[in-house]
Amino acid sequence: MLKIINSVMRHGLKQMLPCVLCGIDAQHKHTLCKDCWNSLPWLKEPVLRQEMQVFSACHYAYPLDRIIQQFKYQQHLHYQTALAGLLRELKLPKIQAIVPMPISLEKLTERGYNQSLLLAKGLSAHLNVPIWQPVQRLQQHSQKGLSRLERLQDIQQQFVMNEKPRVRYRKVLIVDDVVTTGSSIHALKQCLEQLNCRQISAVCLAAAQ
Template structure:
């Protein structure tokens, strides 16, 4: 008696399947489903503010806004600027439910973070926290892209993720339609911590898709720091440039 059936036809082996680049549709052997050419030509963020990751002409600087009013978070890590084709890939992931695109970007972000952990003094966080989404928008979209990114990063980096520690009990106006000051006012009472949240002395990393003004990240980081967190970083796919640049 054989444990496996006697099958003489060719067996399809997934591990040897040639992948297709999700950007240019050309064949690739990369496990991230992006070819070397497309990966190289992505808008990599090479010089940025050491605090908020705002694109700057030179590396190793802190932008004027962070010098004037330091944010509650310690550091933003973003591999790319929010420009083509990253802006299109993120938009299709968020608004068209193109989850393979989101997973590809999350895998590349995880690779970027692991490199930073290994080669710089960037400390590994104790836990990943996806930025919570307003309930109305969650019902409309059907999923929170930050939750999905955090789960994929958790798998690749072996860092715990807590999707329930941060709450968004009140729906607010969509941030995209507001200027920087209006965004801050809009978020003053938008977030809360779950009951009995374990925060004291811990290092957290907020996970989101794009950082624009940093108002959401600042509000959440301030909430965590005031509750006793040791440090809060921000991991996102892309950072928008300063308006007009």
């Protein structure tokens, strides 16, 4: 009975809070009002990158592109619930663990958090599966002036496995914020394959052209 009362109270409170995007209408779903939620550039289909299908919630277009940039670079963490909610709308394969896209220590120090890990935490709670981080990322250098092949080789060299992970999973889901060429996901996938992962899927908030 107490759980039902708390659920009703939370639902009532949510209807009183303003949308985190427009700040006008009441929250309808994942902290967004109905109009803002419906106005997102929905895709809800996989895109093909590096011969791998990546489940994508949306196109990388307005207003989601602005929301992601503010969440990623400007510490607008109040968007976390809404963005994690986008991933929950997708029909994903059955998995044993979630692998957030790692960032380098330099990037982590600069931002103060890994945006993909924050997204992964929301999806982890929803799917009731653990977060697994067996791979680390070395310092990310500027790729300006590099050829496509050189860019791919540089990204592949950025990912290294942690020494002897205590736990291993065979069915995993990579979580990233935005996919463009898919090079980072491909490089991470190769590392996970060396850990005997046999079913590796990937999901992102938005797919860019």
